Amino acid sequence: MSDVIIEADYLITCNLTNAVIQDGAVYVVDDRIKAIGSRKNIHKDFSANVVIEGLNKILVPGLVNTHSHSVQTLLRGKADDLALIDWLQKIVLPGETSFTTDEVHTSSLLGFAEMIRTGTTTCNDMLTTKYSDYGIQAAIDSGIRTRIGKMLMDVNNGFPDDMIEHTEKIVEDVIKDIGDYHQTQKNRIKYSLNARFLLSCSPQLMKKLSEIQKNYPDIMIHTHASENREECAQVERYYGKSYIRALNELDALGNQTILAHGIWLDDVEYNLIKQTDTRITHNPSSNSKLASGICDVSKYLDMDVIVGLGTDGAPCNNNLDMFREMRLASFLQKVKHLNERVLPSKVVLKMATIEGAKALNLDKEIGSLEIGKKADLFQVDISDVNCIPLYDPISHLVYSASGKDVNMVMVDGKILFKDNQFTIIDLQNLREKATLYQNRWNE
Numbered sequence: 416m417s418d419v420i421i422e423a424d425y426l427i428t429c430n431l432t433n434a435v436i437q438d439g440a441v442y443v444v445d446d447r448i449k450a451i452g453s454r455k456n457i458h459k460d461f462s463a464n465v466v467i468e469g470l471n472k473i474l475v476p477g478l479v480n481t482h483s484h485s486v487q488t489l490l491r492g493k494a495d496d497l498a499l500i501d502w503l504q505k506i507v508l509p510g511e512t513s514f515t516t517d518e519v520h521t522s523s524l525l526g527f528a529e530m531i532r533t534g535t536t537t538c539n540d541m542l543t544t545k546y547s548d549y550g551i552q553a554a555i556d557s558g559i560r561t562r563i564g565k566m567l568m569d570v571n572n573g574f575p576d577d578m579i580e581h582t583e584k585i586v587e588d589v590i591k592d593i594g595d596y597h598q599t600q601k602n603r604i605k606y607s608l609n610a611r612f613l614l615s616c617s618p619q620l621m622k623k624l625s626e627i628q629k630n631y632p633d634i635m636i637h638t639h640a641s642e643n644r645e646e647c648a649q650v651e652r653y654y655g656k657s658y659i660r661a662l663n664e665l666d667a668l669g670n671q672t673i674l675a676h677g678i679w680l681d682d683v684e685y686n687l688i689k690q691t692d693t694r695i696t697h698n699p700s701s702n703s704k705l706a707s708g709i710c711d712v713s714k715y716l717d718m719d720v721i722v723g724l725g726t727d728g729a730p731c732n733n734n735l736d737m738f739r740e741m742r743l744a745s746f747l748q749k750v751k752h753l754n755e756r757v758l759p760s761k762v763v764l765k766m767a768t769i770e771g772a773k774a775l776n777l778d779k780e781i782g783s784l785e786i787g788k789k790a791d792l793f794q795v796d797i798s799d800v801n802c803i804p805l806y807d808p809i810s811h812l813v814y815s816a817s818g819k820d821v822n823m824v825m826v827d828g829k830i831l832f833k834d835n836q837f838t839i840i841d842l843q844n845l846r847e848k849a850t851l852y853q854n855r856w857n858e
């Protein structure tokens with residue numbers, strides 16, 4: 416048995432009552448939270464081998480990044496100032512297809528490292544069509560919790576030929592991957608059906624995916640939808656109906672589906688999302704940089720649709736720091752609605768934690784600091800100039816702090832980052848490998 420007490424000046428639970436415990440602590444045994452309370456009482460009731468002190472620290476449930484592409488991290492800074500379809504066809508897809516097996520591993524590991532370093536403990540990750548085993552291995556190696564899977568594409572709409580696979584081969588690969596990876600690593604890794612988007616996925620493939628989903632427990636469909644107006648127009652030409660209507664007809668909506676973006680919907684489509692309990696991931700940096708539009712998060716929340724928060728990939732962000740997504744999500748809604756009260760910090764923090772966990776159907780295990788849940792959590796240092804003075808710790812988490820203020824990160828009871836050092840990931844080796852790829856691209 417391994418046990419640890421983690422202290423904090425402020426312990427933000429993100430539980431049902433939004434409890435904040437001043438001078439708090441949690442007691443962790445192996446991979447789970449066994450007790451939570453005041454620092455004094457936890458020390459009175461328990462003694463642990465390790466105590467992580469909490470002076471000038473906030474303790475928070477691990478952030479849940481509901482939409483990422485770890486494998487694109489080596490393309491950071493290569494695809495700036497382009498519209499979505501050009502961005503995909505000119506840089507991102509050729510880049511993804513150029514990766515060797517080792518580069519898929521390096522690119523994904525670099526992405527997971529950045530997420531861990533900035534407080535993300537769970538992500539919902541799309542790999543590429545080729546060598547996805549190496550991306551999943553990177554997730555296993557990093558210690559992060561993830562829903563993850565290969566990228567699925569069986570239609571060529573001007574994409575690189577070698578990204579497109581036959582529908583039957585995709586189905587075979589997916590079933591093999593589910594056997595190899597789904598619910599492994601003590602359930603830290605779950606396989607995911609990552610249909611890229613309707614312009615690259617045939618109706619036959621989408622129908623097959625919903626059949627596969629019904630045959631296995633706890634597998635989600637993860638796809639992009641209604642991100643960009645030109646993309647929506649192309650889908651309408653290809654499918655003869657609007658994006659969400661097409662997904663609904665393909666039996667691809669439901670509480671086991673998460674849609675990235677969900678910006679350009681009409682009222683019928685909003686109602687389809689609501690009626691089917693489909694999950695949305697809002698990705699404000701990506702939507703801003705690619706000039707896609709502003710997702711109406713307030714409307715979804717008013718309709719009780721579950722919305723998580725995501726970074727999307729490094730080429731459209733260009734970082735994977737969920738703190739920036741929290742801040743921007745709030746600011747964009749205020750501007751969109753010209754209303755300073757929408758998406759306040761408390762709501763945004765819950766989107767990045769327990770609501771994200773709900774969006775991924777993982778909320779029984781993660782998303783809040785509660786007895787019995789997995790010990791997925793992190794400490795934020797509030798001693799630096801950007802956090803002085805402090806009236807409200809949640810305000811600081813959303814509006815003032817950044818991922819660089821994260822001091823300690825734990826997943827499944829294991830410390831993955833502490834005092835500016837990764838405990839498992841070899842950052843120097845990652846840096847050297849990333850430089851080799853950078854030089855290869857520039858040749």
Ligand SMILES: [Zn+2]
Pocket residue numbers: 482483484639675727728
């Ligand atoms: Zn994406």
